[in-house]
Amino acid sequence: MLRTRRQAPSIAEEFETGFQRQCGNCSHAALGLMLTVRPAIVSADAPLNYFLHADGPAAKPTMLLGWTLAALAGVVALIIAVLLIGAIVRPRSPAERDARYVHAEGGGMHWVWIGTAVSSVALFAVLAYVLVTLESVASPARRPALTITVTAYDWWWKIDYQGTPAVTTANEIHIPVGEPVKIELKSADVIHAFWVPRLAGKTQTIPGVVNEQWIQADRAGVYRGQCSQFCGAQHAHMAFEVIAEPRAQFDAWYASQAKPYAPASAAGLHEGAELFKERCAGCHAIRGTDADGRQAPDLTHLNSRRLIAAGTLPNTSQNQLDWIQHAQRIKPDSLMPSIELSVTDAAALTAYLRTLQ
Ligand code: HEC
Numbered sequence: 001m002l003r004t005r006r007q008a009p010s011i012a013e014e015f016e017t018g019f020q021r022q023c024g025n026c027s028h029a030a031l032g033l034m035l036t037v038r039p040a041i042v043s044a045d046a047p048l049n050y051f052l053h054a055d056g057p058a059a060k061p062t063m064l065l066g067w068t069l070a071a072l073a074g075v076v077a078l079i080i081a082v083l084l085i086g087a088i089v090r091p092r093s094p095a096e097r098d099a100r101y102v103h104a105e106g107g108g109m110h111w112v113w114i115g116t117a118v119s120s121v122a123l124f125a126v127l128a129y130v131l132v133t134l135e136s137v138a139s140p141a142r143r144p145a146l147t148i149t150v151t152a153y154d155w156w157w158k159i160d161y162q163g164t165p166a167v168t169t170a171n172e173i174h175i176p177v178g179e180p181v182k183i184e185l186k187s188a189d190v191i192h193a194f195w196v197p198r199l200a201g202k203t204q205t206i207p208g209v210v211n212e213q214w215i216q217a218d219r220a221g222v223y224r225g226q227c228s229q230f231c232g233a234q235h236a237h238m239a240f241e242v243i244a245e246p247r248a249q250f251d252a253w254y255a256s257q258a259k260p261y262a263p264a265s266a267a268g269l270h271e272g273a274e275l276f277k278e279r280c281a282g283c284h285a286i287r288g289t290d291a292d293g294r295q296a297p298d299l300t301h302l303n304s305r306r307l308i309a310a311g312t313l314p315n316t317s318q319n320q321l322d323w324i325q326h327a328q329r330i331k332p333d334s335l336m337p338s339i340e341l342s343v344t345d346a347a348a349l350t351a352y353l354r355t356l357q
């Protein structure tokens with residue numbers, strides 16, 4: 001059972017009430033959708049605004065294609081609107097206005113031929129442009145030096161770097177700026193889709209199949225990614241981030257991620273470590289300890305990440321504890337149970353989790 005707590009609402013609780021407000025009934029959900037979609041169009045920094053922003057060579061050609069198709073559709077709509085208005089307001093002789101007589105059309109057929117010819121040329125030109133664009137984003141200009149395997153789980157992302165030493169993390173992909181990176185996509189359960197809108201198009205992850213995709217970021221920054229194939233209850237809370245950083249910074253990050261768990265001091269950590277072994281290690285791994293669960297995010301360097309629970313909460317000590325105790329309220333049906341902890345256990349576990357740098 002969930003306990004009621006009498007303290008200021010945590011981010012997790014505010015999030016829950018927000019979630020219920022939005023999804024409590026359909027009209028509210030629709031309103032919520034409108035409110036979230038509108039700023040995405042007007043705000044330059046909206047993370048999923050792939051219509052106005054592309055930050056890499058895998059995304060730019062498709063953005064230009066999108067603009068061209070939108071412009072073409074706009075021009076066609078405009079021409080039709082003008083012709084329609086012209087037909088409505090054009091001056092007519094009294095005989096023509098007499099609705100009792102319909103006169104035979106006088107040789108308007110050539111307009112049909114002209115219209116068909118112009119549309120055919122335009123459509124074939126668009127087809128050619130689409131094919132050329134698809135080809136240009138199919139593979140990078142040079143061979144990617146870095147390969148990352150991304151495995152989609154209900155409802156989070158496992159990230160494996162195939163370098164030596166190998167690195168495993170969750171929901172946060174670091175890449176060096178300006179370099180193409182190959183992504184191998186797998187799924188552990190159902191079909192998901194990997195999508196970093198400002199860096200590349202979508203690619204499905206299908207159980208038993210390894211799909212490929214490449215991304216490249218031309219500017220340093222944080223790029224939001226999102227599962228874009230409906231995959232169950234928490235599909236909307238299956239986000240991730242791509243962090244593009246200069247090569248030296250990326251190398252330093254990689255070296256620190258490759259290290260096994262090594263707390264600065266073991267003083268006061270024994271209880272927390274035991275608790276973790278008993279209650280968490282079956283699912284979670286901490287490299288360098290006995291904990292080697294494979295079905296949940298690797299927590300070796302938990303505190304190095306910006307967000308937890310696949311982009312759902314900022315990664316703070318308080319949110320971690322909220323998540324551990326109320327995972328089923330924050331992300332109903334997620335594969336992490338809500339875990340009841342006494343006050344002393346919570347303190348011991350928190351102290352231990354803090355050392356996961
Ligand atoms: C039955 C398996 C299971 C157990 C037991 C379990 N977890 Fe989890 N945990 C998960 C799964 C699955 C996720 C990913 C959930 C999601 O994002 O949808 C997760 C996510 C997390 C995260 C967020 C990690 C991130 O980077 O997003 C933390 C922190 C965490 N668990 C801590 C714990 C702790 C501490 C315990 C023990 C008290 C524990 N878990 C027990 C399955 C488990």
Ligand SMILES: [Cu+2]
Nearest residue numbers: 192227231238
């Ligand atoms: Cu998904």
